[in-house]
Amino acid sequence: MTKSLKRLLMMNVSSSVIFNYMGIFINLFIWEKNRQIFDVAWFNLILFLAWGLAFMYGAKLLAQFNISSVMRASAICAGITFVLLSYVHVEPKVFYLSLIALPVGITNGLYAAAQNIGISLFGKGEEFTAFFSATNVFGQLIAFLNPLLFAILIKWIGFSGSFLVMFLFIAIMIVMSFYVPRISLKDAGEAVFSHFSIGRVFNTTRLKWMIPSLIAGGFFIQFQGIFSLIFTFSVTSDKLMIALLQIMYTAFTVVCVFIYQRFSRTRRVSDSWWLTFGMLAAAAGFLLALFPKPPILILSNILTTIGLFFFFTIWSSRQFVATNHLAPIHQARVMVWRELLLVCSRIVMLALILGITDFKGFVFKAVMIFSFSSALLIPYFSNKSGEVDVSE
Template sequence: MTIALKRLLMMNVSSSIIFNYMGIFINLFIWEKGQQIFDVAWFNLVMFIAWGLAFMYGAKLLARFSIGSIMRISAICAGITFVLLSWVHVEPKLLYLSLIALPVGITNGFYASASNIGISLFGKGKEFTAFFSATNVIGQIIAFVNPLLFALIIKWIGFSGSFVVMFLFIGTMILVSFFVPHISLKEADEAVFKNFSIRKVFVTPSLKWMIPSLIAGGFFIQFQGIFSLIFTFSVTKDKLAIALLQIMYTAFTVASVYIYQRFSRTRSISDSRWLTFGMLAAATGFLLALFPTPSILILSNILTTIGLFFFFTIWSSRQFIATNHLEPIQQARFLVWRELILIISRIFMLALILGITDFNGFVFKAVMVFSFSSALLIPYFSSKSDASVKGIDC
C-alpha cells in the first residue's frame, strides 16, 4: 500500500471513531433528556437535511479544492458540534436539537462527498483492494472497541468529559487531512452539476431500476437504523450494557461476513438468494418488534443487523458493477444523486416516525409494515437492475 493510501487509511480511522461516537452516544444523550422517540427522530431529520445540502455543496467544492480541504471543513464542524453539546443549552428543545443536528449533518455530508467521490476518482488497482480490506478490518475493530471505550469514559467523567476527549480525534483528523492524496474534480472537463438531471444520470435500464431500489433502501435503512438504537436504549439505561449490546450486534455482522465469504468462494449460493435471505431476516426482525419485551427487542435487532449486512454488501456491489464503466465525472454525478435519493427517502421515513409515541400504537405498526414492505421489494428491484446489466432485460 502506498504512503498516500496509508494516510487516507489513517484519516478513515480518526473519522470512523468520531462518526461511530456520534451515531450512538449523541443519540443516547438526546434520548436521556426525555426518552421521547420524537426527539431522536427530529434530531435525525434535521441532520439529514443538513447532510444532503452539505454533500451537494461538497461535491461542488471538489471542482476547486482537494478532498483534504473538504475533510478539514468536516472536522471543524465536528468540533462545533461538541462545543455546542458542552456549553450551549437553549430553549425551546426543538431549537436546541436543531442546533446540534446541523453541524452533525454538515460534518457527515462534507466527509461523505470528499470520501466517496474522492475514492471513486483515485483508482481501482490492486493496492486499492488492500486499502478496502484494511478499512473493513479497522471498521470492525472500531465498532467493537469504540462503544465500550466511550461507555467507560462517560461512566467515569460524564458526557461532557467524553465530548472533550473527542477533540483529540478531531485534531488528528485535521492534521492528517493535510497529508491525504490531493484528489479533486479539477481535471474534469465538465462541472458536476452540468447535465445533472436525473434522466441524464440514470441513462441505462440498470441505472433506472436503481431509483426505486434506492428509495426502498432508504426507508429500510432509516427504520432499522433509528429503532435499533431506540430498542437498545429501551432495554437498559446502563451505558456499559448499551455498549455491550452494540458490540454483540457487531459480532453478528462479523459472523455474517465470515459466512458470506466462505460460501461466496464456491458460489454455491447466489447473491440474489443472499439478498433475499437478508431481507427476510430483516422483515422477521421487524415483525418481532410488535412484541416489545427486552429479549424480543434484542432478538429483533440481531435479525435486522444480519439483514442489513447482506443488504448493504450485495446491494452496494451491484451498484458498483452498474457504474464501473462510467467516466469519473459521471460516477460523481451518480454518487451525488444516490446520496440525495437515499437522504430524501430517509427524511420521509423520519417524518413518519415523528408521529410515533410508543411501540404499541397504531402509528408504529403502520410505519413498521411500510418498512417491512419496502424491505421485501428490494430484492425484486435489485434483480431487475442486475438483469439489465447482463443484457437480459434491456
Template sequence: MTAALKRLLLMSMSSGIIFNYMGIFINLFIWEKGNQIFDVAWFNLIMFLAWGVAFMYGANLLSKFTIGTVMRVAAIGAGITFILLSWVHFEPKILYITMIAVPVGLTNGLYGAAQNMGISLFGKGKEFTAFFSATNVIGQLIAFINPLLFAVIIKWMGFTASFFIMFIFIALMIFTSYFVPPISLKEAKEPVFRKFGIRQVFATPQLKWMIPSLIAGGFFIQFQGIFSLIFTFSVTQDKLSIAMLQIMYTSFTIACVFLYRRFSRTRPIGDNKWLTFGMIAAAVGFLLALFPTPLILILSNILTTIGLFFFYTIWSSRQFIATYRLEPIHQTRVLVWRELILVISRMFLLALILGIHDFDGFVFKAVMIFSFSSALLIPYFSKKSDESAEEMVLQGVES
C-alpha cells in the same frame, strides 16, 4: 485493492471513531432529554436535511479543492458540534436539538461527498466489494471498542469529558486527511450541476433501476438505524449495558463477515442470494418488533444488524460498480443524486416516525410494515439492475 483505496481505508478508520460516537452517544444524549421518540427522530430529520445540503456543497467544492481539503472542513464541523455540546445549553428543547443536528449533518455530508468521490474515481470492479468488506470489518472493530470505552468515560466522568476527548480524534482526522490521494474534479470540463436532471444522469436501464433501489434502501437503513438505538435505549438506561448490547450486535456482524467470506470461497453462492438472505433476516427482525418485550427487541436488533451487513457489503458495492465506467463528472452526478435520494427517503421515513409515541400504536406498526416491505423489495431491484447490465453487454457484443 489499490494503494489509493488503502489510504482512503486509513482515513475511514480515523474518522470512524467520530462517526460511531455521533451515531450512538449523541442520540443517547438527545434521548436522555426526555426519553421521547420524537426528540431522536427530529434530531435525525434535521441532521439529514443538513447532510443532503452539505453533500451537494461538498461535490461542488471538489471542482476546486481535493478530497483531503473537504475532509478537513468536515472535521471542523465535528469540532463545532462538540463545542456546542460542551458549552451551549438552552430552551426550548426542539431549538437546541436543531442547533446540534445541523453541524452533525454538515460533517457527515461533507465527509460523505469526499469519501464517495474518492472511492468511485479510484476503485475498479471487485475492488469495491473488497473495500466495503474491509470498511465493514474496521467499522465492526471500532464498534467493539468505541461504545465500551466511551460508556465507561461517560459513566464515570460525564458526557462533557467524552466531548473533550473527541477533539483528539478530530485532530487525528485532520492529520490523516493530508495522506489521502489528491483527488478532485478540477480537470472536469463542465460544472457538476450542469446536465443534472435525473433523466440525464440515470440515462441507462441499469442506472434507472438504481432509483427504486435507493428509495427502498433509504427506508430500510433509516428504520433499522433509528430503532436499533431506540430499542436498545428502551431495554436499559445503563450506559455500560448499552455498550455491551452494541458489542453483541457487532459480534453477530463479524460472524456474518466470516460466513460470507468462507462460503463465497467454497460454494458458488451468488451475491444476490446473500443479499436476499440478509433482507429476509431484516424483515423477520422488523416483524418481531411488533412484540416489544426486552428480549424480543434485542433479537430484532440482531436480525436487522445481520441484514444491514449484507446490505452494505453487497448492495453498496454494486451501486459503485454500476458507475465506475462512467466519466468522472458523470460519476459525481450519479453519486450526488444517489445521496440525495437516500437522504430524501430517510427524511420521509423520519417524518412518519415523528408521529410514533410508543411501540404498541398503529403508526409504529404501519411504519414497521412499510419498512419490512421495502427490505424485501431491495433484492428484486438489485436483480433487475444486474439483468439490465447483462442485456447492455449482450447488445454491445451483437452490434
C-alpha cells in the same frame, strides 16, 4: 500500500471513531433527556437534511478543491458540534435539537462527499483493494472497541468529559487531512451539476432501476438504524450494557462476513439468494418488534442487523458494478444522486416516525409495515438493476 494510502487509512480510522461516537452516544445523550422517540427522530431528520445539502455542496467544492480541504472542513464542523454540546443549552427543545443536528449533518455530508466521490476517482487496483480490506478490518475493530471504551469513559467523567476527548480525534483528522492524496474533480472538464437531471444521469435501463432500489433502501436503512438504537436504549439505561449490546450486534455482523465470504468463494449460494435471505431476516425482526419486551427487542435487533449486512453488501456491490464503467464525472453525478435519493427517503421515513409515541400504537405498526414492504421489494429492484442489458 503507498504512503498516501496509509495516511488516508489513518484519516478513515480517526473519522470512524468520531462518526461511531456520534451515531450512538449523541443519540443516547438526546434520548436520556426526555426518553421520547420524537426527540431522536427530529434530531436525525434535521441531521439528514443538513447531510444532503452538505453532500451537494461538498461535490461542488471538489471541482475547486481537493478532498483534503473538504475533509478538513468536515473535521471543523465536528469540532463545532462538540462545542455546542458542551456549552450551549437553549430552549425550545426543537430549536436546541436542530442546532446540534446541523453541524453533525454537515460533518457527515462533507466527509461522505470527499470519501464517496473522491475515492472513486483514485483507482481500483490491487493497492486499493488492500486499502479497502484494511479499512474494513479497522472499521470492525472500532465498532467493537469504541462503544465500550466511551461507555466506560462516560460513566467515569460524564458526557461533557467525553465531548472533550473527541477533540483529540478531531485534531488527528485535521493533521491527517494535510497528508491525504490530492484527489479532486478539477480535471473532469465539466461541472458536476451540469447535465444533472435525473433522466440524463440515470440514462440506461440498468441505472434507472437503481432509483426505486435506492428509495426503498433508504426507508429500510433508516427504520432499522433508528429503532435498533431506540430498542437498545429502551432495554436498559446502563451505558455499559448499551455498549455491550452494540458490540454483540457487531459480532453478529462479523460472523455474517465470514459465512458470506466462505460461501461466496465457492459460489454455492448466489448473491440474489443472500439478498433475499437478508430481507427475510430483517422482515422477521420487524415483526418481532410488535412484541416490545426487552429480550424480544434484542432478538429483533439481531435479525435486522443480519438482514442489513446481507442487504448492504449485495446491494452496494451491484450498484458499484452498474456504475464502474462510467466516466469519472458521470460516476460522480450518480454518487450525488444516490446520496440525495437515500437522504430524501430517510427524511420521509423520519417524518413518519415523528408521530410514534410508543411501540404498541397504530402509527408504529403502520410505519413498520411500510418499512417491511419496502424491504421485501428491494431484492426485485436490486436484481433488475444488476441485470446486464445487452442493448447498453
